[in-house]
Amino acid sequence: MLALIASVIICAPFQLHVGRRPGFPLVGVAIVMLAIQSVEASPYLDVSIWAIGLLVSQLFARRSLLQAMYLTGLGSTSAFAFVAVKSTLLDLGVWLLPTFLLATTAYYLVFLLGELVRQRGRTTTDERSGVGALSLPKLGGVVLIVSVLATILTLVDASVIPWLERDPLADLTPFVILLAASLMYILAQRRRYLGNEARMSAVVDAAVELPRHTGDELAEGLRERTRAIVQASDVEFRDRPPGKKEIGVPITLGSGPAQYLVASRGPGQATFAREDERAVAALAHVASEAARIQTEVDLLERRANSDALTGLPNYGAFQKALIDANENRPYREGIALLFIDLDNFKKLNDNFGHRAGDELLRAVADRLQGAAGGGDFVSRVGGDEFVVILTDLLSLEQAKETSDRIIEAVSQPLALEGHDMRPVLSAGLAFSNHRELDAQTLVEDADRTMLQAKRSRRQGASSSGASSVSISSHRSSRTNEIVARAIRDNRLMLAFQPIVNITDGRVWAHEALVRYVDPELGPISPPSLVARAKSLGMMNELTKQIITKALDAAEEFHRLAPAIRCMTVNLELGQISDSELGPFLRESARAHPDLTLCIELNERSLRSVTDELRRDALLLQKAGVSIALDDYGSDDSSVGALVHFPMNILKIDKSLIDDLDDLRQREVVKSLQGFGDNLSYTTVVEGIESAAMVDIMIELGVRNAQGYYFGRPISRAQSSERLRRWGDQASIGG
Known part of the structure; x- marks a missing residue:
């Protein structure tokens, strides 16, 4: 009896996982100890004795009387099932191994059923629950191992032990049980060692x-690693410490709370x-040390890259940002550098003291940050000098407009030392519409322009005393000169993007x-190219070249x-x-009778349409030109543009489909398609970038589309090669 209790306690640490995730369900192998009947009176008495050992072992392992009693009760019920099946089959003369396979299966089925009932309503981390x-x-492997061990123990007790027993009164069965338990304990310690390793x-x-x-990312990584x-x-x-069945430690990640x-x-x-x-x-x-070190590094970087007075990035940070x-x-995006200097700053320091000067610098810094856009970079690069890097620009005009707005905001009156x-x-403003070989040239141009403006004011050229922005004439x-030479020498190139019918998957237009890519400066963005051509009076010549080549x-x-x-082709x-x-335009259309020349007019430009321009548009349509x-x-689109001006094609801007999950956008596109159908317009939706968007357009009744999904703008040679390989197929996987 004592041997059975001791053996259960000894082998209790040997437990195995039989679930799809670590930790649940967890089963022991102590049932092996019931393979040999130690009490001749009744095998069910063995179960009661076995349960005592199980209760003691669970009290040590679980450190909870309630849990130990629950597991002992469940284990005892399962053990009764094991003994009942074993006794019945042995009485029927069934072989040992099949007997123990069925008995062990019964034991684990009863045990796991109880565990799964307790787990009801809980979901595992991989979303499986219950039998799933x-x-x-794993369960089959455990059943097989336990069954084989039980068979071996029974054979040893029935065949080997009688041969070893010299004294008729000697009983080596307890020794066999304890030896088996000791072997399992060794295996458990081995598993523990490997687990620790x-x-x-x-x-x-x-x-x-x-x-x-x-x-x-650090916090989430720590959670996942710990789990x-x-x-x-x-x-x-x-915020609260760990409770029962929990472990934990205090932790502080960076500047966050403990x-x-x-x-x-x-x-x-x-x-x-x-x-x-x-x-x-x-x-x-x-993790705490990593967060602490990262916080200190960030602080050092901020100190190294920040101006102590204003908190703005300093000259070093500005150089990196530039x-x-x-x-x-991106290819089409221009940038500009706005170089700003405070006039009469030394005089202010002399009259009101350095504290007033510092207060002014801080005020200017705050206003610059407030006036600049979220994507613009503001820095203090000298005593009274600031720079702003303007990004996401399309033209010099846009850069000048943004700069004027910033300077106006900074120049508003303020109270300083009671005055x-x-x-x-x-x-000084320097604009760049292409990637510079040396970005420092922007700084030099903007600085030179600013100094010229300051010198001009000192010499009395500007008597208003107001702040102003001067554009770098050198860069402009x-x-x-580059744009004028490109137009004069007919160096312009064209890229072609397909326009497709999505219902039959065919290209019908480009x-x-x-x-234009300058050999020295690189690519010049189309908006800047057009703006330069306008300022040079060469817009018509540029357009003629485009139409002829197109x-x-x-x-x-x-x-x-x-x-x-x-x-x-796009026109003004x-x-x-x-x-x-x-x-x-009319002559070009007549010279190509097998083709249709279509001129695209920007919707914003139709606000200034006149009766004469409407008549000109009708003449173009009569000559075969589509509009x-x-x-x-x-x-701010106007419905009037759709009904008061002659047109053949309505191109819907991609901004109307930037969030097709929005029901309102879908309804707008659907309505515009219906409007175009009723007025016999060909409606084309721009900005299609995925197959999912194509499916939505078809669902909304859209038949024509344009966008990167069907092809990015490519050269004439590349377009011809595409047509040779794929014909007029709209989707070619590239």
């Missing part, structure tokens, strides 16, 4: 990996071991887009794919008049 939480291969290795890996994360290493069902940060990192396990899982507590403490220490803005801007004053600023004239390319496209007959509204390009209203919906 079990791993049948794996846990230590995982902690070392975490110590290497966690310092690579910062902020929320995996200690096989917890949940890990959280909270909290507890707490790991917990659900019902049926083993209690955390001391090694688990140490692992959690080690992980928390590593290089980044120059190198990493009302208005800051007066001199500012340089770019003007839009011609101007491109129609020549259209002839080639038509030969390769006869169904493609249309070529669209005023260019359609007879005094500008009206006759040229498209481009970018409809990009601005």
Whole structure:
């Protein structure tokens, strides 16, 4: 009897996981001890004795009387099932191994059924619950191992022990039971050793990996590592310390509040071991140190890159930001540098003291940050000098407009040391519409322009005393010369983007887009190219070159794919008049009878339409020129533009489909498609970038579309190669 109790206690640490996740369900192998009947009177008395050993072992393991009693009761019920099946089958003469297979299966089925009932309503971390939480291969393996051990013990007790017993009164059965329990204890300690080794290795890996994360990533990484290493069902940060069946340690991540990192396990899982507590403490220490060091590094970086007086980035940070803005801007995006100097700053210091000067600098810094956009970079680069890097620009005009707004905001009156004053600023603006080989040239141009403006004010050229922005004439004239030479020498290139019918998946038109890459300066953005051509009075010459090259390319496209007959080109509204390009457009259309020339007019330009321009548009339509209203919906769109001006194609701007999850956007697109159908307009939706968007457009009744999903703008040679390979197929996977 004592041997049976002791054997159950000894082998209790040997437990196995039979679930799809670590920790649940957890089963023991102490049922092996009931393979040999130790009390001749009744095998069920053995179960009662066995239950005493189970209760003692669970009290040590669980440290909870309630849980120990629950597991003892469930285990005893399962053991009765084991003994009942075993006794019945042995009485029927069934072989030992099949007998123990069925008896062991009955034991674990009853035990796991009780555990699953207790787990009802709980969901595992991989969203499996109930029977789905079990791993049948693992469970089958445990049943087989226990059955084989029980068979071996029975054979040893029945065959080997009688042969060894010299004294008829000797009974070696307890020795066999204790030996088997000792072997299981050794196996349990071996598993514990391997587990500790794996846990230590995982902690070392975490110590290497966690310092690579910062902020929320560090906290989430710590939670995931802790959960995996200690096989917890949940890990959280909270204000209260760990409770029962939980382990945790105080932790502070960076500048955040002090909290507890707490790991917990659900019902049926083993209690955390001391090694688990140490692992959690080690992980928390590593994460805390990583956060502390990162906070100190960030503080040092801010101090090294910040101006102590105003808090703005200093000259070093400005240089890095300028290089980044120059190198990493999209093809069409321009940047500008606004160089600002406070006039009469030394005089203010002399009259009111340095404290007043410092207060003025801080006020200017705050106003600059408030007036600049979220994507713009503001820095103090000298005593009374500031710079603003303007990004996401389309033209010099936009840069000048933004700069004027900033300077006006900074120049508003303020109270300084009890005196009302208005800051007066001199500012130089240098604009770049292409990637600079050396971004420092922007600084030199803007600084030179600012100094010229300041010198001019001192010499009395400006008597208003107001702040002003001067544009770098050096940079502007340089770019003007490049654009003028490109137009005069007919160096402009075109890129072509397909326009498709999404109902039959066919290309039926191309839009011609101007491109120019200067050998020295690199690509010049189309908006800047057009703006320069306008300022140089060369817009009509530029447009003629585009139309001539576009129609020549259209002839080639038509030969390769006869169904493609249309070529669209962007024009300014005023260019359609007879005094500008009206006759040229009509003659171009007649010279290509097999093609359709379509001119795209920006929706915003139709606000200034006149009766004469309407008549010019009708003349173009009679000559075979189609008219498209481009970018409809990009601005304060007017329904009047749709009904008061002759047109054939309505192009819906991509801003109207930037969030197709919004029911309102879908309804707007659907309504515009219906409007176009009723007025016999061909409606084209721009900005289609995915197959999902195509499906939504078809659902809304849209038939024509344009966007990157069907092809980015590519050269004439590339477009011709595409047509040779794929014909007029709209989607070619690239």
